[in-house]
Amino acid sequence: MGVQYIFVVETNSKCKSDWIYIRDTIERFYQWNQPQIKLSVVYMNGKGNYKNKEKDIRSLSKQYQSAGKGNQSKVILCFDCDEYEKDMYDQQFLNDVRQYCRSMNYEFVWFCKDIESVYLGRSVEDKQKKKESAIFKAQNGIKHVDVNKLLVKN
Numbered sequence: 001m002g003v004q005y006i007f008v009v010e011t012n013s014k015c016k017s018d019w020i021y022i023r024d025t026i027e028r029f030y031q032w033n034q035p036q037i038k039l040s041v042v043y044m045n046g047k048g049n050y051k052n053k054e055k056d057i058r059s060l061s062k063q064y065q066s067a068g069k070g071n072q073s074k075v076i077l078c079f080d081c082d083e084y085e086k087d088m089y090d091q092q093f094l095n096d097v098r099q100y101c102r103s104m105n106y107e108f109v110w111f112c113k114d115i116e117s118v119y120l121g122r123s124v125e126d127k128q129k130k131k132e133s134a135i136f137k138a139q140n141g142i143k144h145v146d147v148n149k150l151l152v153k154n
Contacts, residue, residue, distance in 0.1 A: 001070030004038040006060050008053055008077045008106075010115075012045040017133035018078060019043075021119045024142040025150065038064060047079055050097065076107040080114035118149045 009018035019041045026032070026039065042056045061073040081094055094110060101108040111117070116124040116132065119141065124132045135141070 002036045002038060002064075002068060002072075004040055004060065004064040004071065004073040006040045006042060006057055006073055006075045008042045008044060008050060008057065008075065010044050010047045010079060011129070013043040015130040015133075016043070017129040018115050020133040020137050021115055021142075022078065024137065025145075028142045029147075029150075040064075047093075050077060050079075051100070074107065075104070076109055077101055078109045078111070078115075081110045081112045119145055 007019065007022055009022065011018040023039070040060050042053050042060070044050055044053055057073075057075055061075075064073055065071045077097065077100075079094070079097060081090065098108050100106075114123055116122065116129065119136060120132060
């Protein structure tokens with residue numbers, strides 16, 4: 001019996017930047033029994049595509065459940081909050097996603113203002129995200145992340 005954690009991230013499968021930061025966080029701060037726990041990722045290719053990824057999520061869940069008796073999956077949607085404090089669209093988007101996650105029994109994680117701000121301390125242009133995440137990984141940047149930035153505020 002095991003648990004699969006399916007992380008649904010904003011980036012695409014070519015860049016993989018969000019998953020690099022999240023995976024490094026898991027490996028650094030959590031002890032997990034790898035045979036009992038499986039980590040999977042679904043790439044949204046843009047935050048607005050989260051509802052279009054249900055087929056991918058169901059497929060991963062079914063595969064894992066069929067691999068062993070009692071296996072279950074947990075889904076975690078990860079988003080940047082962008083300018084939610086100033087921009088009504090961003091605020092409404094987060095509210096909609098939060099409600100969607102509740103209705104689907106998914107976990108909801110958001111990074112303020114974006115994932116790079118949390119891990120690098122600054123925003124990064126889209127065309128530089130892959131490069132910056134690769135540098136972060138290569139230099140073991142997770143060791144220098146302020147743990148307080150990874151905590152839930154409310």
